[in-house]
Amino acid sequence: MTHNDSPVNGQDNPSFLDLLNQLPPVPPAPELDAKPGTGRLAWLRAAWKESWEEGGFLYQRWEEVFQARHSSWHEVANWIKAAALFGGLSLIVLMLDTAGDIASAALKGLSAVPATGGGDGSGLWGTVDHPVRVFLADQATHLSVAPAALYAFWQLTGLLGLVGGFLGNAGARIAWLLFGIGSLAMIWSAAPAGGRAAATGLAALMWALASIFALRGLTLRPIVHNHPPQYQFNPALHLHAPLPAPTPADDDLGPDNIHPLQR
Template identity: 45%
Template sequence: MATNDPTPAADNDRTTKTKKEHPRLASARAWWNEAWAEGGVLHERWEDVRRAPGAGWHGMANWIKAVAAITMFSITVLLLTGAVDVLLDAAHHILTAVPDVQVGNNTSTGVWATIDNPIRSYIAAHSHGLPISASTVYTVWQITGLFALTAGFATRSNGVRLTWTAWGAASIAMVWTTTPETSRTVATGIAVLAWTLASTVALRGLSLRPTVFTHIHNAGPEIRPEIHIPAPATPPADNVHPLQKR
């Protein structure tokens, strides 16, 4: 049976959708006008932005401070991330440019060979699978010890002194582990003596004696503030007259 509505179905749907959208647009337009009216949300935020240059950091709105702090923190993180990448890339180029050292071979001589050769052998035996070569590890070990020695002497920093202590302990442990059992004790003793002697430079000014602060309080004389008002001078009496002789 044919319908009595002469309007096509598509036109009816379009008309209904248009009628439904009108209240939403009207509500959005009303909210926008209300927000930008005096006392509205957007109007107040714009006034905060407009007053911020003259109000200064302490006088500006808190939400502007929060946005500025988050922005500066994000920029700082990005700059630090880029700087760290640049420094790591530069360090990688410097370390890879260092000539290869024959880590596994005993090339040192003299007393130093007692300490250096076991360390070379230990690094060569335990550097397999690392992204850097054993020669680079040995170079980093040398640079760390030299930096801790000089910086500890110059700055007397506790962090640098801790680095020097850890570096010396690791070096002594490598000497103990790699040296053959027949001469292990002597080699480790030489390493300890050498590290202790170098520590007189790296740990300059360090004292194990506890610092005692003695405070002596001397009570001063008790001072009582008093105000003395001098008595006014008494004028001579007017009724006293000298005797007149006739």
């Protein structure tokens, strides 16, 4: 089978021109009309059958797909890599677009909730939520921002801190701690004077229960790592003793001032 592209990384790049080259020749128009069973539909059927025979274009592509299950990424055919990358990028773009639409709808829904429309503060949640709404609405009168936007940002901060802290993100846990401290301060400031302590205490208990999930796995114990030393100490004693100079071979009597005893 011929290919129009040069090999890349030791692999042949299939081309659809190979499929056209393997197709049987098209009969002339008179034969298509004169002979039965030689119409264009029969020609396409024969071309399809021939491409699936051993050595055909579609047969080889199917073999590459079958072998890709047991091969590494570098051994997979290039056209399979391109198709997988294109599909993966398309899926990521689709997920990001969907996530953006969901986040936009959630923010619009939170912003549409009036900051002071949380009821009269009845119930456990109303006892905690209503003072926050009142505090934010009172502060928004001195700022160039709507009370609903402040309340939506307060809710979003708590949600991100709770979810991110559950996943173990350090920044999200810091945001969760600041969210709880700020919420307690707002409740203490805006709650009725007679039930201020009870409302703040109830909010502290609810925040502590939620912190079980937000601060999951957090410990104040110091982590001690006991690792063996990575070096080895091998004591060794090295003695350097100077050796005497060798005596010349022709001087067996020693130095010149020493002579043998003569009779």
